[in-house]
Amino acid sequence: MNFELTKEQEMTRKMVRDFANNVIAPRAVDIDRHAEFPKDIFDEMGRLGLLGIPFPEEYGGSGGDTVTYALAVEEIGRVCGSTGLSYAAAVSLGASPIYYFGTEEQKQEYLIPLTKGEGLASFGLTEPNAGSDAGGTKTRAELTGDHYVINGEKCWITNAEYARSITVTAVSGKREDGKNIISAFIIPKDTEGMKITSPYEKMGVRGSNTSEIILEDVKVPKENILGDPSKGFHQFLYTLDGGRISIAALAVGIAQASLDKALAYAKERKQFGQSISKFQAIQFKLADMAMEVELARNMVLKAAWLKDQKKDFTKESAYAKLFASETAFRSSNQAIQIHGGYGYMREYEVERFLRDAKLLEIGEGTSEIQRMVIARQLGC
Ligand SMILES: Cc1cc2nc3c(=O)[nH]c(=O)nc-3n(C[C@H](O)[C@H](O)[C@H](O)COP(=O)(O)OP(=O)(O)OC[C@H]3O[C@@H](n4cnc5c(N)ncnc54)[C@H](O)[C@@H]3O)c2cc1C
Numbered sequence: 147m148n149f150e151l152t153k154e155q156e157m158t159r160k161m162v163r164d165f166a167n168n169v170i171a172p173r174a175v176d177i178d179r180h181a182e183f184p185k186d187i188f189d190e191m192g193r194l195g196l197l198g199i200p201f202p203e204e205y206g207g208s209g210g211d212t213v214t215y216a217l218a219v220e221e222i223g224r225v226c227g228s229t230g231l232s233y234a235a236a237v238s239l240g241a242s243p244i245y246y247f248g249t250e251e252q253k254q255e256y257l258i259p260l261t262k263g264e265g266l267a268s269f270g271l272t273e274p275n276a277g278s279d280a281g282g283t284k285t286r287a288e289l290t291g292d293h294y295v296i297n298g299e300k301c302w303i304t305n306a307e308y309a310r311s312i313t314v315t316a317v318s319g320k321r322e323d324g325k326n327i328i329s330a331f332i333i334p335k336d337t338e339g340m341k342i343t344s345p346y347e348k349m350g351v352r353g354s355n356t357s358e359i360i361l362e363d364v365k366v367p368k369e370n371i372l373g374d375p376s377k378g379f380h381q382f383l384y385t386l387d388g389g390r391i392s393i394a395a396l397a398v399g400i401a402q403a404s405l406d407k408a409l410a411y412a413k414e415r416k417q418f419g420q421s422i423s424k425f426q427a428i429q430f431k432l433a434d435m436a437m438e439v440e441l442a443r444n445m446v447l448k449a450a451w452l453k454d455q456k457k458d459f460t461k462e463s464a465y466a467k468l469f470a471s472e473t474a475f476r477s478s479n480q481a482i483q484i485h486g487g488y489g490y491m492r493e494y495e496v497e498r499f500l501r502d503a504k505l506l507e508i509g510e511g512t513s514e515i516q517r518m519v520i521a522r523q524l525g526c
Pocket residue numbers: 235239268269270271272276277278279301302303304305351356505508509510511512513514515
C-alpha cells in the first residue's frame with residue numbers, strides 16, 4: 147500500500163497552501179466579521195484553475211483527481227471555513243452533477259464556464275419542509291409543450307446569489323407505485339420568475355453565501371432536465387456522496403488549524419512558572435487532537451481514492467464526513483479550552499473555528515443521517 151502523494155498532488159497542495167496563506171488567510175477575520183462573500187478571491191481561484199481541479203481538461207478542468215481536490219479543500223478550509231465551504235459547494239454540488247449526469251450540450255454550455263472559473267453554480271435540494279427527508283420535495287415541475295414550468299421554494303442554498311446556474315430538484319411526475327418522481331433541472335441565473343435573496347444571519351461560515359430561492363412559474367426548456375428524468379433522486383444521492391468527501395476535507399482543515407493554534411499557544415502561554423504545554427492535561431488534549439486529525443485525513447483520502455478508482459465509496463464518504471466533522475467540532479472546542487479566556491475572545495480566532503465547524507455536522511446530511519447511511523450499508 148502506498149501512502150505517498152503523487153508529484154502532481156504534492157504540487158497542487160503546495161500551490162493551494164501558498165494561495166491560502168498569502169491571499170485568503172489575511173482576509174479570513176473580516177470575511178467572518180462582515181459576513182462578506184469574497185467574490186474577488188473566487189475570481190482568482192478560477193484563474194488559478196482551482197474550480198476545475200477534478201474535471202477533465204476537455205471540459206476546461208485541470209484533469210486532477212478527487213484526492214487532489216480534497217487536499218485543496220483542506221488547505222482552503224484551514225485558513226477560512228467560509229471560503230472553504232463555498233469552494234466545496236461550487237465544485238461538488240454546483241459543477242459535479244453537470245459533469246456526472248449532463249448531456250454533451252449541457253457540459254459545453256454550463257460546465258465549462260464553471261471549470262474555467264467564469265462563475266459558480268449551486269445545488270438546490272433543501273426546502274423549508276424537506277431537509278433530511280429530501281424525498282419530501284414539494285417543488286413541482288410540469289411539462290407544458292417543450293418547457294417545464296417550475297414552482298416552489300428552496301432554502302439555505304450555498305452560493306446561489308453568485309451562481310451563473312442553479313440545479314434544483316423538483317417533483318416531475320408519479321411512478322406506478324404512486325411515489326413521486328424527482329428530477330433535477332438546470333436553471334440559468336437570470337431566468338424570469340426565480341428570485342434569490344440572502345436573508346439569513348448565520349452563526350458560522352458567515353462569508354459563505356447562503357440563499358433562499360423562490361421559483362414562480364419558472365420556464366426552462368425541456369433540454370434543461372439533468373440526466374435521466376426518472377433517476378433524479380439517485381443522482382442527488384450520488385452527488386451528496388461525493389460532496390461529503392469535500393465537507394470532510396474542509397473539516398480536516400478546520401481541525402488542523404485548531405491544533406496548530408492550540409499547540410503554538412500552549413508553548414507560549416505560561417502559568418505556574420512554566421508553559422502550559424508542560425502540563426499533562428494540556429498535552430493529552432493536544433495528543434488526542436493530533437491523532438484525530440490524522441485519522442480523519444486518512445479517512446478523507448481513502449474515500450477520495452475509492453471514488454477515483456471508480457469503486458463504491460458511499461460508506462467511506464459517510465465515515466469520513468461523520469468522523470471529520472465531529473473531529474473538527476471537538477478540536478476547535480479543545481482549542482478554545484487550551485486558550486482559556488483568550489479563546490473566548492474573537493481576536494484569537496479559535497472561536498470562529500468552532501462556529502464554522504458546527505455547520506459541518508449539519509450540511510450535506512446531518513451526523514444522524516450519516517449514521518443511518520452507514521447502518522444501511524451494514525445491512526441494517
Ligand atoms: C449554511 C448552510 C448551507 C447549506 N447549503 C445547502 C446547499 O447548498 N444546498 C442544499 O440543498 N442544502 C443546503 N443546506 C441544507 C442542509 O443540507 C440541511 O440543513 C440538512 O440536510 C438538514 O436538514 P434540516 O436543516 O431541514 O434538518 P431536519 O431534517 O429538520 O433535521 C432536524 C434534526 O432531526 C434529525 N433527523 C431528521 N431525520 C432523522 C431521522 N430519520 N432519524 C434521526 N434523526 C433525524 C436531524 O439529524 C437533525 O438533528 C445548507 C444548510 C446550511 C445551514
